[in-house]
Amino acid sequence: MAAPKVIPIDFHKLEPLPYFPQGHTIRIKPNFAIGQSFSLHLFIASMEQLIESLLPEKIMKSLRSAENEEHQRVILHNLHKILPLFTHKASGNTISVTVLCPAEYTSGVGRYVADMLNRWAYPGKHWNIVAGRSLTFECIQYPAKPLYLVEHFLTAHEEQDRKTIMNNLPLLFQELRINILAVYYARYIVSIKSLSLEQKMSMIEENISSLLSSPTKIQDSSIYDEMQQFLIKLSAERKIDQVKENISYLMHRRPKTFDPDVFYEMKQSITLFKDKFIAQRDHRHISRVMAYLYLFKKTVKHAMRANPNQRYISLKILKTFYNAENHKNHTLGILITLNLSETERFEKRHILESIKTYIPDIQFVKDTYLIDRPDEKIRTFYLEVEKAHDLFFTLEEIKNLKRSLLKELPMRIEHVLHPIFMPRNEEEVIRNIITLAKQLRFLRDIPQAIISYEQQTHTELVFAVIFVRTLREKDVTLAEQLHHLSIHFDESKVVGYIKRRYPKEANLFRIHLPKAPFLRKDSYVDLQKARQVIVHDLTSSLGNFRDFNGGMIVKQNEVLQELLTLLPDLNKEGEFLLENFFYSLRPAIMQSLLPAKVLKELFLLHQMAIQECIATPFFQKILHTSGYILVVTASTSKGLQEKLEAALKSLKIHPRNLTLSHLLHSEITAIGYIYRNEEEKQGEIFLQKLTNCYL
Numbered sequence: 001m002a003a004p005k006v007i008p009i010d011f012h013k014l015e016p017l018p019y020f021p022q023g024h025t026i027r028i029k030p031n032f033a034i035g036q037s038f039s040l041h042l043f044i045a046s047m048e049q050l051i052e053s054l055l056p057e058k059i060m061k062s063l064r065s066a067e068n069e070e071h072q073r074v075i076l077h078n079l080h081k082i083l084p085l086f087t088h089k090a091s092g093n094t095i096s097v098t099v100l101c102p103a104e105y106t107s108g109v110g111r112y113v114a115d116m117l118n119r120w121a122y123p124g125k126h127w128n129i130v131a132g133r134s135l136t137f138e139c140i141q142y143p144a145k146p147l148y149l150v151e152h153f154l155t156a157h158e159e160q161d162r163k164t165i166m167n168n169l170p171l172l173f174q175e176l177r178i179n180i181l182a183v184y185y186a187r188y189i190v191s192i193k194s195l196s197l198e199q200k201m202s203m204i205e206e207n208i209s210s211l212l213s214s215p216t217k218i219q220d221s222s223i224y225d226e227m228q229q230f231l232i233k234l235s236a237e238r239k240i241d242q243v244k245e246n247i248s249y250l251m252h253r254r255p256k257t258f259d260p261d262v263f264y265e266m267k268q269s270i271t272l273f274k275d276k277f278i279a280q281r282d283h284r285h286i287s288r289v290m291a292y293l294y295l296f297k298k299t300v301k302h303a304m305r306a307n308p309n310q311r312y313i314s315l316k317i318l319k320t321f322y323n324a325e326n327h328k329n330h331t332l333g334i335l336i337t338l339n340l341s342e343t344e345r346f347e348k349r350h351i352l353e354s355i356k357t358y359i360p361d362i363q364f365v366k367d368t369y370l371i372d373r374p375d376e377k378i379r380t381f382y383l384e385v386e387k388a389h390d391l392f393f394t395l396e397e398i399k400n401l402k403r404s405l406l407k408e409l410p411m412r413i414e415h416v417l418h419p420i421f422m423p424r425n426e427e428e429v430i431r432n433i434i435t436l437a438k439q440l441r442f443l444r445d446i447p448q449a450i451i452s453y454e455q456q457t458h459t460e461l462v463f464a465v466i467f468v469r470t471l472r473e474k475d476v477t478l479a480e481q482l483h484h485l486s487i488h489f490d491e492s493k494v495v496g497y498i499k500r501r502y503p504k505e506a507n508l509f510r511i512h513l514p515k516a517p518f519l520r521k522d523s524y525v526d527l528q529k530a531r532q533v534i535v536h537d538l539t540s541s542l543g544n545f546r547d548f549n550g551g552m553i554v555k556q557n558e559v560l561q562e563l564l565t566l567l568p569d570l571n572k573e574g575e576f577l578l579e580n581f582f583y584s585l586r587p588a589i590m591q592s593l594l595p596a597k598v599l600k601e602l603f604l605l606h607q608m609a610i611q612e613c614i615a616t617p618f619f620q621k622i623l624h625t626s627g628y629i630l631v632v633t634a635s636t637s638k639g640l641q642e643k644l645e646a647a648l649k650s651l652k653i654h655p656r657n658l659t660l661s662h663l664l665h666s667e668i669t670a671i672g673y674i675y676r677n678e679e680e681k682q683g684e685i686f687l688q689k690l691t692n693c694y695l
Contacts, residue, residue, distance in 0.1 A: 024045070024048040024049065024052060025052060025060065025063045025064050026048055026051050026052055026055075026063065026139060026141070027048065027139070027140040027141065028044065028047065028048055028051070028135075028137040028138065028139055028140065029137060029138055029139075029140055029143070030044060030135055030136065030137045031103075031136045031137060031138070031146060043133075043135075044135075047133075047135050047137070047149060050098065050149065050151060051100065051149060053087075054085055054087050054098050054100055054149075055079070055085070055100075056085075059075060059079060062075050063075055063076075069141055072141045072142070073141055073142045076139055076141055076142035077142060077144075080102065080145055083100060083101050083102055083147075084099055084100060084101035084102075084176075084177055084180050084181070085099070085100045085101075086098070086099055086173040086176065086177070088166070088169045088173075090162055090166060093155050093156055093157050093162065094130075094153055094154070094155050095153070095154045095155075095156060095162065095165055095166065095169075096151055096152070096153050096154075097113070097117060097151065097152050097153075097154070097169065098149070098150070098151045099113055099149070099150050099151075099176070100147060100148070100149050101147070101148055101180055101184075102145060102146075102147060102148065102184060103136045103137075103145075103146035103147050103148040104145070104146065104188075105183070105184045105187035105188050105191070106148060106180060106183065106184055106187075109148060109150070109180055109183075110132075110134050110148070110150045112179075112180075113150060113152065113176060114129050114132065114152055116172065116175075116176060117129060117152055117154065117172075120168070120172055121154060121165045121168060121169065121172065122161065122164055122165055122168065123168065123371070125373045127154055127156075127165070128154070129152050129153065129154060130153050130154065130155050131152075131153040132150065132151060132152045132153060133150070133151050134148070134149060134150035134151070135148075135149050135150075136148050137149065276367060277322075277367055277368060280322040280323050281320065281322055282320070282321075285318065285320045285333070288318060289318070289333065289335060289382060292316050292335050293335065293337075293372065293380055293382070295314075296314040296316075296335070296337035296380060297337055297372075297378060297380055299312075299314055299337075300312045300314060300337050300338070300339055300378055301375075301378065304339055304377070304378075308377075311338070311339065311410060311667070312338060312339050313336065313337070313338040313406060313409060313410065314336070314337040314338070315334075315335070315336055315402070315405055315406055315409070316334075316335040317332055317333070317334060317335075317398060317401060317402055317405075318332070318333035318335065319332060319333075319393065319398065320332070320333050320384070322365070322384075329365075329386060329390055330386065330387075330390065330392055330393065331365055331368075331384040331385060331386045332362075332384065332385050332386070332393055332398070332401075333368075333382065333383075333384050334351060334355070334381075334382070334383055334384070334385065334405075335380075335381070335382050336351065336380070336381045336382075336409065337378065337379070337380045337381075338378075338379060338409070339377050339378050339379075340377060340378075340379055340413070341377070342376075343415060343416050344413050344414065344415055344416065345413070345414040345415075345416050345523075346379060346381075346412070346413050346414065348364075348369050348371075348381070348383060350409075350412040350413070350414065350523075351381060351383060351409070351412075352364060352383075352385070353412060353521070354405055354408040354409055354412050355385060355401065355405070357404075357408060357521075357572065357573075358397075358400060358401055358404050358405075358408075359387075359393075359397055359401065361387055361388050361391075362385040362386065362387060362388075363385065363386060363387075363388060364383065364384075364385060365383070365384040365385060365386050368382070368383050368384040369381075369382070369383045370382040370383070406666070407665070407666040408573075410666070411521055411576075412521060412523065413523070414523035415523065415524070424464075429466065429508065432450050432466050433466060433468065433495055433506045434495070435548075436448040436449075436450065436466060436468040436506070436548060437468055437495045437496050437504050437506065439468075439546070439548070440468065440469075440470055440496075440498065440504050441498070442498065443470060443498055443499070443502060445470065446543075446544050446545055446546055447467060447468060447469035447470075447542065447545040447546070448467075448468045448469075448545065448546050448548050449465060449466065449467045449468070449538070449545050449546065449547060449548060450465070450466045450548050450549050451463055451464075451465050451531060451534055451535065451547065451549065451550060452464050452465075452549065453527055453531070454510060456515060456525065457515075458515075459514065459515055459516075460512050460513065460514060460515055461512070461513045461514075461515050461518065461525065461527070461530050462510050462511070462512055462513075463510065463511045463513070463530070463531065463534055464508070464509075464510055465507075465508070465509050465510070465511060465534075465538075466506065466507075466508055467506070467507045467509070467538075467542075467545070468495070468504060468505070468506045468507075469504070469505055469507075469545075470498055470502050470503075470504055470505075471502060471503045471504075471505045472502065477492075478492070478507050478509070478542075481541050481542055482509075482538075482541050482542075484541075485511060485537055485541070486511065486512040486513070487509050487510065487511055487512070488509060488510045488512070489507070489508075489509045490508040490509060490510065491507075491508050492505060492506070492507045492508070493505070493506055494506075511534055511537075513530055513533065513534070518530045520576070520579075521572075521576055528553060528556075528557070531550070531553065532557065535547055535550065552589075552592055555592040556591045556592050559582075559591060559592060559594075559596055559599070560579070560582055560591075562596040563578065563582065563596045563599055563600060563603075564578070566596055566597065566600045567600060567603070574607075577603075577606075577607070577663065577665065578603060580663060581602075581603050581606055581661055581663050581672075582599070584661050584662045584663060585599075585659055585660070585661050586659070586660045586661075586662075587655050587656075587659070590659040590674075594659060594674065595626070597626070598625065598626060598628055598630070598674060601623060601625055601630055602630050602632065602661060602672050602674060605621050605623060605630060605632040605672065606632055606634075606661070606663050606670050606672055608621060608632075609621065609632045609633075609634035609668075609670045610634065610663070610665050610666075610668050610670060612634070613634045613635065613636060613668045613670075614668075617635060617636050617637065618633075618634070618635045618637075619632075619633070619634045619635070620632070620633045620634075620690075620691065622687060622691075624677070627676065627677055627678075628674050628675065628676060628677060629673075629674075629675040629677050629683050629686065629687065630672070630673070630674055630675075631672065631673045631675070631687070631690055632670060632671070632672045632673075633670070633671050633672075633690065634668055634669065634670040634671070635668075635669060636667055636668055636669075638669075640669045640671055641662065641669070641671050644671055644673075644690065647689045647690060647692070648686070648689055648690070650689075651682075651685065651686065651689065653675075653686070656676070657675065657676040657678065658673060658674070658675055658676070659673070659674040660672070660673060661673075661674075673690070
């Protein structure tokens, strides 16, 4: 078989490609031969386009308007004075980062930039580089100094992650610029053979010192500001050296507790703090923070290996101060390590809200927030708070905070649920309209409404309302009556008549409510409360109407309000527990049927059980009242409810005679029962089963 015939291609006669702009102002030549490779020619064209998009608009305008090549050479010569250049942009879920720098004395800069992006584009979380391209080249108009161009691509699927990365990149570019130039000058000076070693070292120190004075700021800074920044950096470096000595001492003192990898962990943690933070704090405090950071992460990791589904929280409160304008400001450092699942969220605001529950007049100290993500499930947080007017924290406040935060923080963890996509069921809507229309038989009948939850966004709750009323001659539209509310009307139509004269009007609309007022302390949305607000607003605007699907809800709210009245001394935490207790009652119908006095007694038993279980792993209390037997069993061990249900399974008690309550608080599970004691003998058997199941 004959060999295939090779047809030579003349690239100069090829038609211009439609997706590459022709006639680039900057023409480049790579430092290797590309021959007749069509794909390499396309690659070079794309890199020319990338360079032009990277360069400042002022330089590009000067190059395009240059009178001759000599003028262009002068402009490109001046370009070298402002290198390296950085740019970043987001397109969809992809973020591109581009760097242009001298090719000489910067070997390895591509790997260095990729590594820094991987570790610090999102501090504390590794961000993989998904693609990249780079080229060493020289400009045809100015071939004297070769250049290096590199572009890296990252992907971030969550909008919040993209925003965080885009905000972090400008600060990261400042650090990259200083490091690249420091290496460039150092390598250049070392390559000069005519200088002695002492002269080389002196020149390197001078160049690095000039870089630390932040010449890349857009605004001009005074010599005082530049010196201040330089002194802060020197002070921070001295503190870091002292911290290393302190950690080294701990490592030799407690070799079983502190492994050699503590220095790697320390390096990772220190880079999360700013130089100003380190310079203003005592080195012993920073050493304590680093030591606890290491120990907490190590402890939680070890515990999760044994039981990965358990919640673990390590907490340390450090009394400290920072120096600002020759004055000591007294603060509390809060250090927290905990494990989270993929559907849980915990941030600075949750910590501050928890602290303000017990010390309301605190405020966050700027630039003290640190978050470390050693792996996907473990988070470590550090922040500092201070009192207004520089007041001291009392010893009693600190003790109370230590006791309370361990209980409060788990309740503040936010559970993130994916939004549900469920199109409106038109058949059900029509059926509901017909049902409501049938309720209007006489002219005196009040309007009928069905209010149902529809969806939520990051900021709003949306409820769908079907409102059917009888129209009279002077009635205005609902849109006019509800103009002060945030409402979107879907449709309005006549669905029948009374006495063949008065139309029955059905209105379909959605009410939008801000979400924030209905967030509980555990970040769950209180839909019941939001629905009550809607009923109140509609009643105020439209007058009385029948809440067709809210009868049970109204009765529940009445019982809950009566229960709150019977317990007037509850604090905010107690009210939160009471709500959890009330809505845990099963069957749910019993929330409306049981007397509030009986529920009060059961709740008090729950409170007693939680307090007692702090000191003992098991607690059980029995109370006879008003024809009911109340039993509360609490334990810190798992599987309590399953054991109790198995013990009662053989009795086959009717659901109306047995009500179950469930309360989880600080890893303590409390299970309560209300048994309607109609037959004394059956009540004794019921108690015997419950008391014997843990023997």
